[in-house]
Amino acid sequence: MKRAKKNMDELRRHLEAMRSHGHGPARVFEDWVALCFYALQRDDESYLEIMGRYDNAVRIDGMRPADRFAAAFACLVQAMEASSSELLGDLFMEYASDKYTGQFFTPWSVSSMMAEMVTPAEGERCLDCACGAGGQLVAAGLAMRHAGHDVRKSLFMGVDISFTCCAMTAINLTLRDLPGVVVHGDSLRLLTWAGWKIVRTPLMPPRLVRMTIEEATEWMEGPVRMGLEQERAKEEERGAEEPEVAMPPKPAYADMPMFRGMT
Structure with missing residues (x-):
């Protein structure tokens, strides 16, 4: 688990560094996921279309955006080798869920x-x-x-x-x-x-x-x-088997003016 955490921390550092190129966290995360997705399909055309949004002539700390994305994918693969837990869902909630007004996955x-x-x-x-x-x-x-x-x-x-x-x-x-x-x-x-x-x-x-x-x-x-x-x-079938539940009796205070309409 320590190895997986180290890999995930390194992955986050690569994604955070992409914000220095002027891109928001949700955009960076979604593009990175799509790049991993297209890489696994060997879909070069779709991969290069996404990479075209980033200026790979600019290096920050010696790394281009393409280098950052590739390094982040390598960190994910290594983290999955070290941990049986699902890892992408937490990253999504961390970087992209706010864009969708709070989309949360089952823990x-x-x-x-x-x-x-x-x-x-x-x-x-x-x-x-x-x-x-x-x-x-x-x-x-x-x-x-x-x-x-x-x-x-x-x-x-x-x-x-x-x-x-x-x-x-x-x-x-x-x-x-x-x-x-x-x-x-x-x-x-x-x-x-x-x-x-x-x-x-x-x-x-x-x-x-x-x-x-x-x-x-x-x-x-x-x-x-x-x-x-x-x-x-x-x-x-469950609905047919469930017995009808009797409603509780109306409380005595329900007819008092201050409680009227609340029960």
């Missing part, structure tokens, strides 16, 4: 506890329809490994309306070697805008590959729709 301790309490069976699909940084999926994969399950036989799927959240989830699944699918879309309205999958081949590290819009839509309209329908059925 890692809660996600981890939930996954340990209800550990998915080997071969099951794990679906999070509002995945954020992918913390719950990472926690599920960790709990399965602790239980001796082979996570390669399962599938981890995340959906989110935010591109940055989808990118963080895809980075987490790829670097944690969790086979999965990430869909950028609205799981409430079953709208799909893009999708990516983590592909694993023998003797090669996991690769992040962009899906066609048709393939991404199939994932949204298949597992997501099925998952939502199952949850609705469970809620209706």
Whole structure:
């Protein structure tokens, strides 16, 4: 954990240094996540488009913006090797959540506890329809490994309306070697805008590959729709089983003028 903290502190120093180039913390963080995301896809065109926003002719403390972003990614990889915790969600809340009027993710301790309490069976699909940084999926994969399950036989799927959240989830699944699918879309309205999958081949590290819009839509309209329908059925079943709760009697003071209308 000390090594992971050291790596994360170094990562923060690189991101903070980018503010000297005149960019706000939310912009720097989102661009860095996108650069990591595109690097894992080997998408040079999108990578260079983002880097075009920064003046790489200027060096601060001997480092260009491109050097800072690359060094921050290296720190993240090293921190993930040293810690099983999900790390990107905390960085998002630190640098970018204020931009969205307070978007907060489930704390890692809660996600981890939930996954340990209800550990998915080997071969099951794990679906999070509002995945954020992918913390719950990472926690599920960790709990399965602790239980001796082979996570390669399962599938981890995340959906989110935010591109940055989808990118963080895809980075987490790829670097944690969790086979999965990430869909950028609205799981409430079953709208799909893009999708990516983590592909694993023998003797090669996991690769992040962009899906066609048709393939991404199939994932949204298949597992997501099925998952939502199952949850609705469970809620209706629970509602039918719950006994009707009798309302408490009206208190005697309720008719007094000073309390009238408060009960």
